[in-house]
Amino acid sequence: MANASDRARRDTEDSNRRMLRARDAMDRAYAQPLDVPALAAIAHVSPAHFTRVFRATFGETPHRYLQRRRVERAMFLLRETGRSVTDICFDVGFSSLGTFSRTFRDIVGESPRAYRRSAPEAGVPTCFAMAWTRPRG
Structure with missing residues (x-):
């Protein structure tokens, strides 16, 4: 045994x-x-x-994990840089802006542009920003 x-x-x-x-x-x-x-x-x-x-x-499936990982990185870039949503989309591994926007909305609950507008201001401690902006899905 x-x-x-x-x-x-x-x-x-x-x-x-x-x-x-x-x-x-x-x-x-x-x-x-x-x-x-x-x-x-x-x-x-x-x-x-x-x-x-x-x-x-x-x-979760490998595909969903990879999508979520890419969206997490995109969230950081949207918060911390002034780069365009299109540039960020391709930089994190998506090959289509439409797929990126749809996946981002599914995971985060809002579009990349809306997320950028609602992101915490500079100077907010990283630990709080990460907790407030963590993807739901």
């Missing part, structure tokens, strides 16, 4: 490490074109298995 439970625990730890490796790659290269087969290769599993296990491990 102990051998079976030890093996199951080791298998779970190995699976978690593989998923973390892929998630870390998404965090580092969020602006790059990343697809499930490439991420599955990083985790050394099949694409179908990768999608199932990633969702079970992190509570």
Whole structure:
């Protein structure tokens, strides 16, 4: 019995490490074109298995995680720079302004332009700004 439970625990730890490796790659290269087969290769599993296990491990699909990561970076750029929404859209990895705006609105609850207008003023401590502006979805 102990051998079976030890093996199951080791298998779970190995699976978690593989998923973390892929998630870390998404965090580092969020602006790059990343697809499930490439991420599955990083985790050394099949694409179908990768999608199932990633969702079970992190509570969202790899695609949604990557979208959310890109939107978080866009939120920072909208708050901290005067760059155009279009430039920010492409810089964070979206290939279409329409898709970026729709995804941003789905996650944040308002358009990128509206978010920029409502962003906290300069001088607000970062910890408060991050708490107030954290995406909902």
